Each structure stands twice: as C-alpha cells, then as structure tokens.
Amino acid sequence: MTLQGKRVLITGGGSGAGADLARGFAGAGAEVVIAGRRGEALRAVAEPLGARWVQADVTDETSVQQMYAAVGACDIIIANAGAADSGVMAKTTLAQWNAMIAVNLTGVFLTFREALGQFAGNGRLIAVASTAGLKGYAKVAPYAAAKHGVVGLVRSLALEVARKGITVNAICPGFLDTPMTDHSVQVIAEKTGKSLAEARAALEALSPQGRLYQPSEVTAAALYLASDGASGVNGACLAISGGEV
Numbered sequence: 001m002t003l004q005g006k007r008v009l010i011t012g013g014g015s016g017a018g019a020d021l022a023r024g025f026a027g028a029g030a031e032v033v034i035a036g037r038r039g040e041a042l043r044a045v046a047e048p049l050g051a052r053w054v055q056a057d058v059t060d061e062t063s064v065q066q067m068y069a070a071v072g073a074c075d076i077i078i079a080n081a082g083a084a085d086s087g088v089m090a091k092t093t094l095a096q097w098n099a100m101i102a103v104n105l106t107g108v109f110l111t112f113r114e115a116l117g118q119f120a121g122n123g124r125l126i127a128v129a130s131t132a133g134l135k136g137y138a139k140v141a142p143y144a145a146a147k148h149g150v151v152g153l154v155r156s157l158a159l160e161v162a163r164k165g166i167t168v169n170a171i172c173p174g175f176l177d178t179p180m181t182d183h184s185v186q187v188i189a190e191k192t193g194k195s196l197a198e199a200r201a202a203l204e205a206l207s208p209q210g211r212l213y214q215p216s217e218v219t220a221a222a223l224y225l226a227s228d229g230a231s232g233v234n235g236a237c238l239a240i241s242g243g244e245v
Contacts, residue, residue, distance in 0.1 A: 221240060
C-alpha cells in the first residue's frame with residue numbers, strides 16, 4: 001500500500017496509538033502531521049519521521065481552526081485524541097463528566113467539522129473510538145457515553161457526505177497496550193487494592209483472546225480505511241476486540 005502524495009493529520013499524535021499511526025502512515029509514504037497539547041512529546045515522535053507537528057487542543061474551537069490553518073488541506077484526518085477516566089456513577093462529578101465528553105466527543109466533532117471545509121476532493125475521516133462505543137462497561141459511564149456519541153456521529157455524518165467522495169468510519173479497539181491503559185491499570189490497583197499485575201489481568205480478561213491489543217492493529221485498520229480499496233466502506237465501526245463485540 002502506498003499513500004504517496006497524501007497528507008494525513010493525526011490528533012493525539014504524541015504517544016500511544018497516535019504515535020504508532022504516525023509511524024505507520026509515514027511508512028506508507030504519506031506526509032504526516034501530528035497534533036496534540038504536549039509540544040515536546042509531539043516533537044519526539046515527529047522528528048525521526050520527518051513529520052510536522054502542531055500544538056492544538058481539540059476541545060477548543062479556535063485552537064482546532066488554527067490547527068487546520070497551520071496544517072493546510074489534508075486528504076486523511078484521524079481523530080485519535082482522547083482520554084479515559086473511571087469511577088462509580090454516584091461519585092462522578094460534573095467536571096469529570098464534562099471532561100470526558102469534551103475530549104472524546106466534542107473533540108471529534110470539532111476535528112471533523114472543520115475538516116469538511118478544507119477537503120479539496122475525496123477525503124477520509126477516521127475516528128479512533130472504542131469497544132466502549134459499542135457496549136457498556138461498569139464504572140466508565142461518561143467515557144462510554146462519549147464513545148457511543150462518536151459512533152453515532154460517524155454513522156450520521158457518513159450519510160451526509162456519501163455522495164461527496166468522503167468516507168467517515170470509526171475504529172473501535174478494546175483495551176490497547178498503551179500508556180493510557182497503564183494509567184487505567186494504576187487507577188484500578190489504587191481503588192481495589194489489587195496488584196498492578198492483577199489489575200492488568202482483569203483488563204486482559206475482558207478480551208476473548210485474553211490479551212491487550214497492540215497499537216499496530218489500530219494502525220493497520222486505519223491504513224485500510226484510508227486506502228482506495230476502502231472507498232465503499234462508509235459509516236462502519238470496525239471492532240478490534242477478539243470477538244467481544
């Protein structure tokens with residue numbers, strides 16, 4: 001597969017799945033631009049790839065508009081920026097709820113909305129969602145609600161743009177072997193008294209394959225959705241879950 005001559009913008013590109021996406025798309029010949037809030041992390045990923053980076057906060061409308069002004073017209077947009085939090089609903093604050101909705105749902109809305117005005121022709125919009133957008137999990141209601149919202153946004157927008165040469169799809173992985181999951185493991189251990197190994201095993205057990213998924217699996221799915229061979233794939237939510245959903 002080659003994406004030579006294509007420009008891809010990846011939000012949340014400074015670590016985890018975003019960094020792997022940057023490496024994968026660079027390897028396929030695309031011009032890669034990564035965006036996020038942490039400049040040093042972005043620089044560390046971008047420089048070895050010869051990629052560009054731009055600081056941006058996807059929850060802020062002006063910041064997203066400035067991001068596109070700095071990047072220029074793109075062919076592929078991957079809304080990957082996100083964050084996770086956990087806790088029982090009864091103890092979830094409004095601030096926690098708003099934070100989960102802002103980065104995981106509003107961030108995708110702003111990233112995709114602003115993208116629509118800058119496509120020169122055909123375009124690919126890809127959201128990195130979660131299995132939490134396809135089913136429920138205990139103690140992550142705000143996160144799951146946000147990811148369900150992403151799935152609804154993707155399916156609805158796909159119908160709006162279907163005749164414009166633009167496709168809109170989501171990738172819905174289970175727990176990935178990334179720093180974000182490491183944080184979740186730490187939180188579980190602190191709140192339950194389990195060891196880190198036991199907390200990680202509890203997340204692995206959610207998969208029928210008994211494992212965490214690799215960022216490279218998300219990258220492979222995104223490369224497919226960005227390819228000419230996926231021109232007819234629109235409004236899809238591709239689960240990487242070992243059969244969980």
